[in-house]
Amino acid sequence: MSSICLSCPGLDFSRPSPGIKTRNMAKHGKQIYLTQPIIAAITTRTPTVRRSANYPPSLWSYDYLQSLTNNYMGKNYETVSHILKEKVRTLISEDTVVDNPLSTLELVDDLQRLGISYHFKEEINSVLKMIYIYYFKANKSLNKLKLTLKALGFRLLRQHGYHIPHEIFEDIKDEMGNIKASVQEDIVGMLNLYEASFLAVEDEKLLDEAREYTSKCLKEKLEKECIGNEESIVMLVSHALELPLLWRPPRFEVIWFIEAYRRRSNMRPLLLELAELDFNMVQGIHQEDLKYLSRWWEGLRWNKKLDFARDRLVESFMWAAAASYQPSLSVLRTNITKLISLINVIDDIYDVYGTMDELEKFTDVVKRWDINAIEELPDYMKICFLGFYNTINEMAYNTLTNQELPVIPYVKKAWADYCDANLVEAQWFNSGYTPTLEEYLKNSCVSISLPLIISNAHFFTSSDIIEEAVSKNVIECSSLILRLADDLGTSMAELKSGDVPKSIQCYMHETGASEEKAREYIKSLILETWKKLNKERNCVNCPSSQILIECATNLGRMRQFTYQYTDVFGSPDDWYKSHEISLVFNPKS
Structure with a gap:
């Protein structure tokens, strides 16, 4: 009978087991000879079956970046x-506030949407304060204001x-409580x-009615081509109905709005010139950031060693x-x-x-x-x-040397919570358990990783302390928005690859x-x-906290x-690729 010799230095063979033929044990040391039937059993053992999401490779090579x-x-x-x-700065003049507040508000709105308002924070704060005092604080003559002035002022303020x-919009309703047709x-x-x-915010039913009414009317007018002849107005209405301004990531709004503003009949060439130049200069900084990150990612080698996972550095x-x-x-x-690049891969391991x-x-x-535990x-x-x-230890080391803050204990806790939440979802999937919607959301608002990203980003970036109660509420809201928006776009694709039921399926x-009702x-x-x-964001006044709160909100917006339609992060399509190109690679001209 043929046999094979296997070296097993950690085992004691003083008592040979049945089925093992021993020969010259002293001579061979701790070596065993297995009979052919046992060899056959080992070699035919079923290999581990692993699922795959079949993610396409990255669109962008290291050399190109x-x-x-x-x-x-x-x-x-x-x-x-x-x-x-x-x-x-000469345009943002306090002298025009009293005589033409609408023109001032429109200028502020344009500066924000063109992505250059961060250069004029003091000037914008000054004119908005004056508009608030003159037109909104007293609340005596608001009914005399035109709808555009009231609505734009309400939003910006x-x-x-x-x-x-x-209640400043109460005059849009008639005596019967219906919104006036004249609107x-x-x-x-x-x-x-x-x-x-x-x-x-919550319990503002008048605004709920206004949103439903204006949404319906604008859709009808867009379909019937009753909006007017000016192309820019048609573009703005179509754009708003697709996704409201508040829900859009500001940087991508800049990319779109520069082109829309270019077509406007009352466009100011000065603003357009500054917006384009500023976009291109900031894009140059972004490119340097990305080149540094691509060297880090190439050195990590996960894109080659862990090729089952998403290689999405540019998307991250x-x-x-x-x-x-x-x-x-x-x-x-x-x-x-x-952080996002690390999370993508770890998420794919769990999911x-x-x-x-x-x-x-x-x-x-x-x-x-514990590195020894690996x-x-x-x-x-x-x-x-x-x-x-x-990677995490290096980021923590930089924080320790630059800011003298030992953050590792807090960072470890955040990663432990994140992995625990992912493990729960893996247990649900493997046991075939469908959680209640409440169970799912409580756990998945941690596994969606926004609390991990914001807490780590805070520890690695800022030495100021965020007010815990406020930041916790903002992060919870942003996480829920991110989670639910993700489920609307990715749940079917993820279920096909093998994943826990999402909020839609839980509901x-x-x-x-039905699925339609659940959506x-x-x-x-x-x-x-x-x-x-909206309510929580207005409760925070600390500038350093505002940076991270805006960051958390923007991640929800980005989701x-x-x-909006499908999982274009896992499998980028032409639409998503065009936004990558516009953001990072192609300057405005």
Whole structure:
């Protein structure tokens, strides 16, 4: 009978087991000879079956990213930018506030949507304060104001933290409590009222009615081509109905609005010139950020060693730039990109690739934060843990040396919570359990990773302390928006690849509702969560907290923007690719 010799240095063979033929045991040391039947049993053992989401490879190579160049860097462009900014400052004049408040508000709105308002914070705050005092604070003559002035003022002032009561719109209703038909006659006013209605907080039914009414009327007029001849107004209405301004990531709104503003009959060439130049200069900073990140990602080698997972560095950077695009926020932007890139791969391990036993071990190793414990893990998890562990420790080391803050204990806790939440979802999937919607949302608002990203970004970027209660509420609302928007766009694709039921399926299972009804319910949850978020955002006054709160909100916005129709992050299509190109690669001209 043929046999094979296997070296097993860690076992004691003083008592040979049945079925093992021993020969010259002393001579061979701890070696055993297995009979052919036992060999056959070993070699025919069923291999581990792993699922796959079949993600396509990255669209962008390392060499291409490293070759990026920008022609808008240098002192010459900085000088031109400075001259243009000084000219714009003369436009934001307090002298025009009393005589023409609508013109001032429209200018502020244009500056925001063109992405250049961050250069004029003091001037904008000054004119908005005057408009508030002269026209909104006294609340005596508001009924005499035109709808456009009231609606635009309401939106901008609420965005900047002013308390403006929703009752200022009571005059749009008749004696019977219905919205007056005359509101339809003012397209611009109706569009501004529609956008303003999304600044609602809870229990502002008048704004709910205004949103439903204006949405219906604007859709009808768009379908019947009754909006007017000006192309820019048609574009604005169509754009708003697709996704309201409040729900859009500001950086991507800039890309769209520059083109829309170019076609406007009352366009100011000065603003357009500054907006294009500023976009191109900031894009140059973004390109340098991305080149640095591509070197980090190439060095990590996850794109080659863990090829079952999403290789989405540029897409991750898109999200980080959407969250914090300003030039001064490069550290925050690169840290968020790293975090999202790590999370993408770890998420794919939990959702698709890892076995239940492996996931339990990986979660335990993360919670222990012990490099020696990786011997318990399979090779691919060793690579994952070491890369993730070294990256996080390096970021924590930079925080310790630059800010003298030992953040590792807090960072470990955030990653442990995230992995625990992912493990729960893996357990649900493997047991075939469908959670209630409440169970699902409680856990998935952690597994969606926004609390992890914001807490880590805070520890690695800022030395200021966020007010815990406020930031917790903002993060919870943003996480829920992100989670629900993700489910609307990705749930079917993820179920096909093998994943836990999402909010839509949980609601259907719990209530017996159809998929259409479940989707409508999830959309209503998003709307109600935005109302809570609007309230919470206005409770924070600390500038450093505002940066991270805006970052959290923008990540929620980015999810709504990205997953309007399907999962274009996992499988980028031409629409998504065009936005990547516009954001990072192609300058405005």
